[in-house]
Amino acid sequence: MTARKKAFSGIQPTGKVHLGNLLGAIQNWVALQDAYDCTFCIVDWHAMTVDYDANELRSKVRDCAIALLASGVDPSRCTLFVQSEVPEHTELAWYLMTCAPVSRLELQAQYKDKSAQHADNLNAGLLTYPVLQAADILAHRADVVPVGEDQKQHLELARELARKFNLRFGQVFPEPETLLTPAKRIVGTDGKAKMSKSKDNTLDILATPDELWQRLRSAVTDEQRLRRADPGRPEVCNVFAWHQMLTDAPQVASVESGCRTAQIGCMDCKKILHQSLLRLLDPIRERAQALYAEPEKVDAILREGAAKARRSAKATLALAREKCGFGPAA
Ligand code: AQP
Secondary structure, three states, X not given: OOOXXXXXXXXXXXXXXXXXXXXXXXXXXXHHOOOOEEEEEEOOOHHHHOOOOHHHHHHHHHHHHHHHHHOOOOOOOEEEEEHHHOOXXXXXXXXXXXXXXXXXXXXXXXXXXXXXXXXXXXXXHHHHHHHHHXXXXXXXXXXXXXXXXXXXXXXXXXXXXXXXXXXXXXXXXXXXXXXXXXXXOOEOOOOOOEOOXXXXXXXXXXXXXXXXXXXXXXXXXXXXXXXXXXXXXXXXXXXXXXXXXXXXXXXXXXXXXXXXXXXXXXHHHHHHHHHHHHHHHHHHHHHHHHHHOOHHHHHHHHHHHHHHHHHHHHHHHHHHHHHHOOOOOO
């Protein structure tokens, strides 16, 4: 029997898990669990690159784990762990750092965005973040990385670092491939930017039905549709884009024609979307509630996951260390 290919991906515990995370990445993680040997990581070291409250981090990590488990990440079919429990990731990041040209890091779009957003905290971690991300992936010698489109550039860097390391020291790492979902970039409630934990533009997957409705009702639609009687343009409306991902096809068609002919208004359209969202999120929220009642179970899952992840990363690091000339010769 041939070994299954390895998949690895991560999520930052920087805020509440949102629809962009779910449709852009987590649904893909869940779908890959049987075909791939999957490892999923809550990347708390990455969360340090911006200001954060250390007293809240542990509970944010647990919230994130609960959202993942409730969404279908299944610890009996994958490894789920917290990055800071596996120090080998930082050791590998150091080796990879020596392969990463500074000029290349400075060109990363996310670095440019984040350094503008956090001009008062321009730390070296922001610049070297994609190297630690490459180490996360390569420490488990992943073949594929299911992520949203915003991570594509970082993944190209991870491939390049794997290639450079292999050329310089000898073959250790596969070049990981990026796996995108059809919903590779979900736009936020502002109708403009990528839905993102660090922006106030999310639909959180564990929000109550009422909280979701409050977010939806103020979501930006076609800005040229000023009055109820104006015909709308679904092709420029972000709420319609969400319908295309969440609502069944006949209803999408009826929303589309209703909007174009002004038979329905934006609020009608949002009410239909609210129902579609609840169909997707109600079962996730219910499973999450059950997990919140058993925090020790969640902690045990993360503990077991960390033990498995440490074994995998240790094996890779033993090889990498030896190739780099450290430790006793094999
Ligand atoms: N809007 C999105 N559409 C599609 N995929 C997305 N992902 C994130 N946002 C979208 C994917 O989700 C995975 C986890 O990414 P993350 O933890 O970096 O998510 P975030 O919400 O983007 O996090 P932050 O903390 O708010 O960071 P910033 O503000 O820098 O984006 C990844 O696979 C990601 O592609």
